Amino acid sequence: MTTSEHPLLQLKGVGKRFGGVVALRDVDLSVRAGQVQVLLGENGAGKSTLVKMIAGVHEPDTGSIEIDGRPVRITSTRDAESHGIATIHQELNLVPTLSVAENITLGRTPSRLGLVDRRGMRKLAQEALDRIGLSVDLDRKVGTLGIARQQLVEIAKALSVDARILILDEPTAALTRTEIAQLFTVVNQLRDHGVGMVFISHHLDEIAEIGDTVTVLRDGAFVDEVPASTPEPELIRLMVGRSIEQLFPRRRPDLGEVLLQVKGLSSEGRFDDVSLQVRRGEVVGLAGLVGAGRTELLRAISGADNYDSGTVAVGGRQVPRHDVAAGVALGLGHVPEDRKTQGLVLGASVEDNVGYATLRSHARGPLADLAGQRRRAHQVSEQLRIRLNDVRQPVRSLSGGNQQKVVFGRWTLAGSQVLLLDEPTRGVDVGAKVEIYELINAVTEAGGAVLLASSELPEVLGMSDRILVMAGGRIVGELTADEATQDSVMSLAVKEVESTRVH
Amino acid sequence: MSTETTTPAKPARTSRQRLGQFLSDNGALVGLVVVVVAMFIATPDFLTTTNLLNVGVQAAVVAILAFGMTYVIVAAGIDLSVGSVAALSAVSAGWIVGQGMPGALGLVAGPLVGLLAGLLSGLATAYGKLPSFIATLAMLSVARGLTLVISGGRPQSMPDEISWLGSRVLGVPVPILVTLVMFAITAFVLNRTVFGRSLYAVGGNEEAARLSGLAVKKLTAAVFALSGLYAGIAGMVLAGRLSSAQPQAAVGYELDAIAAVVIGGASLSGGQGRATGTLIGALVLAVIRNGLNLLNVSSFWQQVVIGLVIALAVGIDVLRRKTS
């Protein structure tokens, strides 16, 4: 690649509004060959909107886009592809009913005489998977994979086209360190080949590791461009407009009696003989690699999935298996790992979405308390600082992180005593994370119990009072908050995987 | 997959978006006004009290079926059996009265037969995990078959209690009154009750609804039971109007009912739909049929026109999805 004086990609003064909402105003961005340009900003700051302009999803209302110094109009995904732009979107764009191989090659399926060339397709797909070190059955339907593996398939798909410009919108949100490291290896290779990249993440530690420069957005406006080596506190200050004292503000109340009691829970092929307990006031973290069985375990406890044997009890009362409603009534609240497919009704309003779990409990006879639902929706969106114009707007039109808060808000409203959190801060910005952590504090201070599964190890370490490490569907170790470190957790998680793998 | 992938190009955007917004909020109403004006211009006979009441009566049966269908479609299902179930209900009522039972019992039994048939489809869908398309397609055939078995293929005469549904109260045809009552009930249930609000969640994203603790299976079964009940009531109205239960009555009405719901702005992918829209949709269909009759357009051509109207309505639906 030659380095011309023009940046590979340049956006000048771009703006975008959606109805009455100004998502972006007058933003500049440039990406040079071999540069990783980081976009940083709170939830709803306009990062995804910006990259969607490059990806041909939205057209800017104002301003211009230049590639190699020449003005271009990118009106469709196809246009973007023809300019050598590949995109990993924040919300996955996979067809759940198609196989891994079919998804990776979608849109450029190899064919001979109009027939699908299955060998060619599998070869292409396998190469793409090898590149990021993902081992998964090529014929498996994508919908049956967990969210992390889906994310990796999406990444493999984007990497498998020879792009000059690669956009990565929160690719690491669902991944653990191991997969992130693998992704960064590939990013570094691409950088050496002169590919220009735009990278979005709410994990600040990744910025210095992979980025070159950081463009900060706030409320849709350009704030600053700084080197990626800028210290984290300074980045936070630029991003949220104030400094944040403590990233993990865990306050430990005195522990009460056991609130959540899980005994000998087993489910063939998912997890095996899991026992654990969480006391009133306690946060227990669940750590492990992708596929360790954390999500499956939480789903079984909540009643979302069935299990073969074992018991779950809340406050001494047994929760019937595979019955979410009964669990909710006993005080269980489950934040599932994928908000889009499991957490939200995207087409429904914010007020409806936060109100589903309380629809019946607040009803007068068969009548829904609509006025109350709206009032409570207002309250909870203020409490969680959900950025919106109107509680009646569809959840779909909120930014990713704000959508996540809506799921959380549902259980806040329901007053759940036991929270089962599966990646509760996935895609949530630093400021909002702290708000969610404060909610966790509030729950435990009020005598609630929290079971927290997260791929973000610092979060598990920072917020848990006790950490259970899962591997291959079993609990392989327990660490107190004081003795746990990234290394001690990871060594437990990795060691067991080699021997006993149920998955 | 991504929902925001289709914002149209910049210059046309605001006007097109506004138009789309307007059509999406009032599409069915605009459609109704357009067909009413068109019919009025085409034939002065259209806008007379007698004829308008006629339109109301003609719309009644499809409208009642469509109200039941609205629940199903909001919950992302489909009920193909409603026409057959309506006929089965009417014939069953006739049979019961024919056995020497009182007419009032027939009037109650008919809708209950509908409820039972709907419940069976619902159980097969919710617990048997059959797609609703298949479960109700089966019920379409079963119900029509039973209708013929019970009636022996002959029309059943109706007692006064049921024929009364074809009469007038204070000059207003009873079918119109029944329709208005069913409309009010449907609007109320969908808008104000826990049951109704839950259906929008189930239809919008079944998994999210389930993980929120909504009893998705029970709701699904109930939805089809309700649709069956509405079909039973529609069957009574139809039999009352004709003063007899015809075993071949209401063939193909399920398609008109679905069309009415879709014209009314519901989405076949679930999570959307309103009773008001459905009422307007049913009126649009009835006005077009009535007007074409007044204009002496052959019933063959009427089919063509109705088909085009449905395509147009769904086209508007697609436009709406793009712009919102």
Ligand SMILES: Nc1ncnc2c1ncn2[C@@H]1O[C@H](COP(=O)(O)OP(=O)(O)OP(=O)(O)O)[C@@H](O)[C@H]1O
């Ligand atoms: N299709 C849309 N319709 C209406 N508003 C939208 C739409 N897409 C985005 N917005 C609004 O534009 C703003 C910017 O959203 P965007 O998704 O770009 O945020 P983001 O910076 O990517 O946030 P996150 O970190 O949560 O992903 C938000 O206020 C959002 O609600």
Ligand SMILES: [Mg+2]
């Ligand atoms: Mg985003």
